[in-house]
Amino acid sequence: MDEAIDVNACLRRWKEGDEAAAEELIRHLFPVISKIVRTHLPRRDDEKDLVQEILMKTFAKLHQFKGDAPITHWVSRLALTTCLDRLRAQKIRPEVRRADLTPDESDVFDAAWLTGSSPDASEAIAARDVVDKILASLSPEDRSLILMVDLEGRSLQEISEATGWSISKIKMRLFRVRPQLRQMIRKLEERN
Amino acid sequence: MNTREDEKWQGLLLRSTSTFAGEDAPPYGFITGTLAQLRAESRQQNEFERIGWRALLTSLAALVIAAMVTLSVDFSDQSGDFEPGTKSVVQLENIQVS
Numbered sequence: 313m314d315e316a317i318d319v320n321a322c323l324r325r326w327k328e329g330d331e332a333a334a335e336e337l338i339r340h341l342f343p344v345i346s347k348i349v350r351t352h353l354p355r356r357d358d359e360k361d362l363v364q365e366i367l368m369k370t371f372a373k374l375h376q377f378k379g380d381a382p383i384t385h386w387v388s389r390l391a392l393t394t395c396l397d398r399l400r401a402q403k404i405r406p407e408v409r410r411a412d413l414t415p416d417e418s419d420v421f422d423a424a425w426l427t428g429s430s431p432d433a434s435e436a437i438a439a440r441d442v443v444d445k446i447l448a449s450l451s452p453e454d455r456s457l458i459l460m461v462d463l464e465g466r467s468l469q470e471i472s473e474a475t476g477w478s479i480s481k482i483k484m485r486l487f488r489v490r491p492q493l494r495q496m497i498r499k500l501e502e503r504n
Numbered sequence: 505m506n507t508r509e510d511e512k513w514q515g516l517l518l519r520s521t522s523t524f525a526g527e528d529a530p531p532y533g534f535i536t537g538t539l540a541q542l543r544a545e546s547r548q549q550n551e552f553e554r555i556g557w558r559a560l561l562t563s564l565a566a567l568v569i570a571a572m573v574t575l576s577v578d579f580s581d582q583s584g585d586f587e588p589g590t591k592s593v594v595q596l597e598n599i600q601v602s
Contacts, residue, residue: 331539338535347526355523360531364538371542424515431519439519446516463517463524494509501512 319383323374338367344384345391351463352395352456354444355437362398366391385473392456392474399452408445410500417442421500446496454489457482 317340325333345363353362370387377386406412413421416438420431424439431439447455460466460474468479477485530538 331543334539334542335535338530338538342530342534343526343528345526347524350526351524360534363530364534364541367538368541368545372545420519421512421516424512424519433522436520436522439516440523443516443520446513459524462514463521493513494507497509497512 320379323377326371326374334371337371341367341370341384341387344388348388348391349395351459352392353398354448355440357398362394366394369394389474389476396452396456399455405449405451407449408496408500410502412445413442413500414438417445446493446500449496450489450492454485454492457485458489458493461486 317336319337319340322333322337322340326337342363345366346359349359349362349366353359366387369390373390377383410418416434420435420438421442424442447458450458456475457471460471466474468482471477471482472479475482
């Protein structure tokens with residue numbers, strides 16, 4: 313087990329009404345949830361509120377946690393599902409055009425090659441905004457899948473465990489979404 | 505095979521990597537706020553449970569009262585003012601009913 317705290321003892325203490333145990337759990341789970349929310353939701357979405365919402369769901373469903381896997385795995389899945397629900401609720405999926413990019417985003421897009429120098433903070437934010445705009449036109453599931461593969465470098469097996477999707481479903485989604493992504497980037501490269 | 509678009513995409517991800525990193529510790533006030541919300545939810549749940557129990561006991565009491573009233577009415581029906589074997593005025597006065 314990779315737990316830095318004794319989760320079972322914490323759970324027991326929390327059930328007995330010990331708030332210090334709840335605080336320990338929150339501190340333990342916060343980085344895991346924060347990472348998932350920051351990866352799977354666009355940058356401007358209210359991250360703090362969503363992390364809190366996921367923690368509330370976690371505490372409400374703690375009785376369902378069987379303890380046969382680390383609690384971080386269980387919470388990761390809950391966090392990912394909540395992020396996907398949030399993305400589904402947004403519904404509008406506009407296709408990004410070159411005119412939609414700000415001058416900074418446009419510069420970053422033109423300079424975005426693997427051999428580029430390491431960016432400063434503002435370039436990183438501009439690049440992230442371009443990434444969010446491109447991903448916004450994909451379905452929530454495709455968006456998360458692309459990030460798990462391309463950004464986090466997760467294997468199909470790991471993605472399957474994190475999402476509950478079958479390997480063949482993941483392969484099919486990837487096969488379908490990759491050309492979509494290329495098409496969007498090609499369109500962005502066209503300067504009207 | 506990597507296409508030009510794939511390289512561009514990877515370049516964008518590489519440049520934005522730092523913005524995807526999560527926070528290691530909660531921001532100031534986050535834990536206090538979350539604990540307060542947990543307390544509020546727990547209080548609300550207890551309140552719902554209390555209301556639920558009260559409603560259940562009230563329904564049971566109403567059911568018992570209804571059963572007792574039914575039984576007592578039934579009992580009073582069986583012990584009428586007529587002689588044993590006589591159930592109505594018609595039978596008592598031997599009135600011809602056509």
